[in-house]
Amino acid sequence: MENYIGKLLDNRYEIQEVIGTGGMAVVFKAQCHLLNRPVAIKVLKSDLADDADFRRRFHDEAQAVAQLSHPNIVAVYDVSRGGEMEYLVMELIDGITLKQYMARRGKLNWQECLHFITQVMKGLSHAHSRGIVHRDIKPHNIMILRDGSVKVADFGIACLVANGQDGDGQETLGSVHYISPEQAKGERTDERSDIYSAGVVLYEMLTDRLPFEGETPVSVAIQHFSAVPLRPREIDPEIPEALEKICMKAMAPGLDQRYGSADEMLRDLEEFRKNPEVELAYDLSELRVQVTDEPTQNIKAKELHSTAERRYRYEDEDAPMAGWKKLLLALAVLAVGIGMVYGLYQFILASFAREPVPEYIVPDVMGHTIEEAMALPEVAGVFTIEEVGGRPSEEYPVGVILEQDPKAETVRKSDLTISVVVSQGGKSVAMPPLAGVPWDVAEQILKNLKMDLNIVIQEERYHDTMEAGKVIIATPLENELLYRGDTVSLVISKGPKIVPVTVIAFTTKEKDEAAEMARKLGLEPVFEDQADEEYPAGVVVAQSLAPGDSVSPGSKIILYVSTGPETPPETDGPGGEPVEPGEPAEPDSGGAQDDG
Numbered sequence: 206m207e208n209y210i211g212k213l214l215d216n217r218y219e220i221q222e223v224i225g226t227g228g229m230a231v232v233f234k235a236q237c238h239l240l241n242r243p244v245a246i247k248v249l250k251s252d253l254a255d256d257a258d259f260r261r262r263f264h265d266e267a268q269a270v271a272q273l274s275h276p277n278i279v280a281v282y283d284v285s286r287g288g289e290m291e292y293l294v295m296e297l298i299d300g301i302t303l304k305q306y307m308a309r310r311g312k313l314n315w316q317e318c319l320h321f322i323t324q325v326m327k328g329l330s331h332a333h334s335r336g337i338v339h340r341d342i343k344p345h346n347i348m349i350l351r352d353g354s355v356k357v358a359d360f361g362i363a364c365l366v367a368n369g370q371d372g373d374g375q376e377t378l379g380s381v382h383y384i385s386p387e388q389a390k391g392e393r394t395d396e397r398s399d400i401y402s403a404g405v406v407l408y409e410m411l412t413d414r415l416p417f418e419g420e421t422p423v424s425v426a427i428q429h430f431s432a433v434p435l436r437p438r439e440i441d442p443e444i445p446e447a448l449e450k451i452c453m454k455a456m457a458p459g460l461d462q463r464y465g466s467a468d469e470m471l472r473d474l475e476e477f478r479k480n481p482e483v484e485l486a487y488d489l490s491e492l493r494v495q496v497t498d499e500p501t502q503n504i505k506a507k508e509l510h511s512t513a514e515r516r517y518r519y520e521d522e523d524a525p526m527a528g529w530k531k532l533l534l535a536l537a538v539l540a541v542g543i544g545m546v547y548g549l550y551q552f553i554l555a556s557f558a559r560e561p562v563p564e565y566i567v568p569d570v571m572g573h574t575i576e577e578a579m580a581l582p583e584v585a586g587v588f589t590i591e592e593v594g595g596r597p598s599e600e601y602p603v604g605v606i607l608e609q610d611p612k613a614e615t616v617r618k619s620d621l622t623i624s625v626v627v628s629q630g631g632k633s634v635a636m637p638p639l640a641g642v643p644w645d646v647a648e649q650i651l652k653n654l655k656m657d658l659n660i661v662i663q664e665e666r667y668h669d670t671m672e673a674g675k676v677i678i679a680t681p682l683e684n685e686l687l688y689r690g691d692t693v694s695l696v697i698s699k700g701p702k703i704v705p706v707t708v709i710a711f712t713t714k715e716k717d718e719a720a721e722m723a724r725k726l727g728l729e730p731v732f733e734d735q736a737d738e739e740y741p742a743g744v745v746v747a748q749s750l751a752p753g754d755s756v757s758p759g760s761k762i763i764l765y766v767s768t769g770p771e772t773p774p775e776t777d778g779p780g781g782e783p784v785e786p787g788e789p790a791e792p793d794s795g796g797a798q799d800d801g
Contacts, residue, residue: 209233209248215285218246218294226589226622230263234297237282244282245298249291260291267293270360272335277328279348279358298358300351303406304344308594308626309686312413312441315448321347322407323474324355329403330467332360333396340394342402343383344409345593351682381422382415386430386458397463400470404455411452412440430458436489447477450485569613570623574604578625593624595688601628603657603690630656630689639679644697647676656689663694673700705755708762711745716766719745727758737767 209220210233218235224245225232233246249263267284270293274280283294303321307313313321325347332339339346339360346359385401387394408416416434419425434456437449451473457463464470476483565587570578575590584590601607608626611617634654639647644662651658663680671677677696681687706727711719716732723730728750737746749763750756 214246214290214292218244220246226591230293235294237294243297245295247293247295263291263293270337272337273332273360275328275331276354277324277356278331279356296356298348298350298356300348300356302345302593303347303349303355303410305592305594306349307344307410307413308596313410315411315443315445318407318410319448319474319478320353321349321355321410322403323471323478325357325403325406326467326471326474328355328357329396329399330471332357333399333467338394338396339399339402340388341380341383342399342406343380344406345380345591347406381425382417384426384429387460389426389429395460396466397460400455400464400467401457403467403470404452407452408434408437408456411437411444411448414440416456433458445477445481447473447481447483447485450487450489451477453489454487563618565617565621567609567611567613567615567617567623570609570625571606571613572601573606575606575625575627578606578623584623588621588623591622591624592627595627595629597631597633597688598628599631603628603630603688629691632656633686633688636679636681636683636685636687636693638683639676639695640683641671642676644674644676644695647679647695651693654687656687656691658687659690659692661692661694663696665697665699667700667702668698669701671698671700673698703757706758706760708748708750708752708754708756710752711748711762711764713740714745716743716745716764719764723762723764728756729759729761731761731763732766733763734768735765736769736771738770740767742767742769 210222212220214220214235217239218237220233220235222234223231224234230247230249233248235244235246236242237244249259264284267281270278270281271284279298280296281293282296285292325342329339329342337360339357341359342357346357348356348358350356381389383402383405385394385398388398405416408414417425417428417432419428437444437452438446451470454462454473455464455470464473473485476485566583568581568583568588570581570584570590573581575592578584578590596607598607605628606625607628610624634656637650637654639650642650648660651660666677668677675698677698679696680694681691687693708728709722709726711722714722720730720732735746737744740746744767745764746767747765750760
């Protein structure tokens with residue numbers, strides 16, 4: 206996939222870097238040269254592009270998501286038009302997945318859970334109203350933006366219910382920890398399947414645990430229709446009771462017990478938001494299914510609460526059961542057993558009919574960076590590495606893998622993605638407030654944290670009120686956690702944008718009028734007197750800056766003001782010689798007048 210870097214698709218999209226991988230496709234960051242904006246490009250993996258069925262599903266995704274326009278759904282802009290590559294052009298999201306967010310934060314407070322799940326349900330409500338079922342709702346497909354808003358992403362296995370394109374019933378879609386019971390059993394799915402998965406996401410946010418765990422994906426899948434997890438308040442009594450009820454109703458194993466639509470769940474979420482003490486009109490005991498000890502099931506819920514096998518019935522376990530109820534129960538168990546045996550028989554036949562699926566041993570990638578792990582011979586071309594979060598570690602340097610799922614030596618036939626958690630260093634500190642701080646001071650503050658931070662100036666921009674050289678905004682934001690080796694991006698002010706002043710003509714204007722005009726223009730007038738034969742006193746006769754010149758605001762301009770014609774010297778002395786002021790004229794020495 207690195208070979209695509211720098212490639213120009215359809216003479217429009219320039220691929221820049223890999224930003225994510227999935228089971229079907231690789232996602233690149235790209236630049237749209239037509240609209241001059243960054244976008245995300247999802248390219249179908251080359252080994253799947255030759256498969257007609259995969260291409261169909263890939264284009265179904267484009268056709269489905271292209272119908273959607275909602276602030277809580279990642280937008281799709283364009284789709285490949287039959288060239289050498291199969292790709293989608295999507296909105297580029299500046300944020301992280303909910304899975305990564307939970308890995309960093311752990312168990313979320315219920316207010317955050319309410320905020321996130323409400324936005325997810327709004328996005329699903331819009332999609333369902335267009336006949337589109339996502340079928341793969343999980344934290345990995347929910348994006349958290351910097352402003353706290355949420356977008357549902359990757360409608361990669363969505364189906365158009367309105368057109369009856371329900372997919373292959375034999376195929377269990379979605380991620381095993383989040384799939385609905387009907388998906389786990391390969392039955393028909395509808396909008397309520399997304400509601401179940403959203404309930405599992407809410408459960409995980411509230412408790413920091415998945416409702417079902419198991420040694421194999423099959424064992425986890427079976428638990429979705431054969432067991433009921435601990436209630437959230439059994440794990441954390443601080444969780445509001447009404448929010449627990451909303452979560453468990455969304456996760457009800459029976460379709461008829463579940464919320465009938467995303468809008469129904471949104472109404473309860475809104476009622477809870479208005480009043481966390483609201484009484485919701487249903488009982489959790491009505492949402493529980495009966496689980497028997499049939500050997501074919503051989504599944505127990507994760508022993509989070511006790512080591513005893515957990516059984517759930519509609520009725521209270523201590524209540525006596527009438528004989529006819531026991532008979533009905535026995536018949537129901539028998540029917541389930543026959544159905545499961547028949548299903549197992551069909552599965553075995555189908556297994557013999559299929560070609561053997563190759564097995565792969567999961568390599569040990571711990572202790573490597575993601576780049577190093579991807580270059581390992583046992584990883585390259587077989588497994589993909591997906592970063593799902595990070596946490597502080599004194600043992601591992603920053604960026605080194607400290608957890609992986611599945612574990613090394615696990616045998617896999619499908620789902621060849623290794624989810625990893627990377628080290629964020631040994632400690633964390635809160636991001637200090639830097640807005641309004643001079644750049645050099647901000648740099649010193651960050652260095653004093655002794656966290657080996659990578660400090661970069663993201664950009665310099667004009668700012669009307671912030672002095673040049675001061676920090677406008679810093680990322681991460683104030684009070685967010687910083688880990689050793691993190692990058693801190695700063696936006697620095699260049700001060701107010703200076704608009705040049707174009708000089709106008711001030712000559713022939715009265716002194717006071719010229720002064721007012723200059724100041725309005727943004728110039729500082731300075732006056733000097735100058736005698737002038739042509740203009741009367743008080744009129745501007747010349748200026749130091751020529752009309753049409755461009756100068757900075759606040760520049761000085763000298764305006765020469767007429768004092769009138771120059772005064773001639775006194776000529777009262779003999780022979781017209783000038784007489785110095787205060788000097789008396791000498792008497793005439795030409796002698797007495799001749800009378801004759």
